[in-house]
Amino acid sequence: MKHTTDANDQILVREQFTVYLHPYGPARWSSEARQTYDIFCLLQGALRWTDESHADELRAPAALLASPGEQVGANGAHVTYLLVTLAPAYVLDCAVRARLTRADARITFTTHAVNRAERLARLAHDFAAEMRAPEPGQELVVAALVEQLTVHLLRHHANIRRADELELSRVGLVDRRIRRAVELMHAQLHEDVPLEEMAAAAFLSPFHFARLFKKVTGTTPHAYLAALRLERARALLATTDLSITEVSARVGYTSPSHFAKAFRQATGLSPRTFRAALILEVRG
Incomplete structure (x- = not known):
């Protein structure tokens, strides 16, 4: 996962997820070689994005989604974004607890680009507000937001199928x-x-x-x-x-x-x- 950062960037790392907030500036991001679920939420600005066979423009509010092993990238000059990475075991656990599947499932995103992603943008803005002005209990709030984000993606942007292997x-x-x-x-x-x-x-x-x-x-x-x-x-x-x-x-x-x-x-x-x-x- 490649991305640019500056002195104003903020990063929260936990065992099952990582959250990056990039307030404003140039962005270069790639999910190459990652074995996590990556959610790139574009909060402000526009950028060019690519995958293995496609290239297009993305304007906020929008999101890019990459399942483990997929290659998705983005470049922009003046953007604000939030990047959330999720461990596969965490995503599967959320799907099981939400009664969307059993524990023998393979979960992939159905699309790489989500335009007019108002719900994702609202969640991303909540993440950003919590990270910009941290207070006691921040970890609980961020963990709850990560869970909300994961369930939303599972409901609306995921393909869940049985995988015996x-x-x-x-x-x-x-x-x-x-x-x-x-x-x-x-x-x-x-x-x-x-x-x-x-x-x-x-x-x-x-x-x-x-x-x-x-x-x-x-x-x-x-x-x-x-x-x-x-x-x-x-x-x-x-x-x-x-x-x-x-x-x-x-x-x-x-x-x-x-x-x-x-x-x-x-x-x-x-x-x-x-x-x-x-x-x-x-x-x-």
Whole structure:
């Protein structure tokens, strides 16, 4: 997930979701290689957006939606936006609790662009108001807004179908055919994992494993692993006091400068800037 940020951006990171508020300015965003549900709410301005086969203009109020593995991007010069990313296990849990499906479902967005998204815009404005003037109880309010947003998307913009190949593992919702390989990646984020080792974990040849993995996730095994590392880095930057050097080592980078470059390429901001934009818990 690439996006631009500046000193006025605010970021709230929790285990099941992340919320980014970009008040006004240039925007570059991409869902490339992400395994989360991404909701990009355009609150002000206009931009150009693209997916694998389409390009068009989007004007506020509008939204862009990307399911795990889908590639959607946007560019704009003068925009205000809110970006919410949701963990797949969280989305499925909301769908089950809302009695929209059982736990063996695959959920995808039915469209990438939602024009005249008044309901999404109202929710996004509520997010923005809470993040701009944080008060005690902010985490509860934001969590409630995330749940409202998720249920709205499930009701109106999601395709829910049974998927026997999915299962909830110790690393989240995973296709059972690649579960062991994905668990291996999670266990070895701090070191390189050869394709042959990933394939062996899935009991497949490297060729067949790589082809199946791309079909299932929308990305290559090593791009998936790189995204996992950077997702873990974001969590460490947000929830620990570890130095950037220590964070880089924990996610498999021997050089802090290489880590910083990869982090910036993936997110649009440096690790230091990301940490400075974090919203911390507000106490009374």
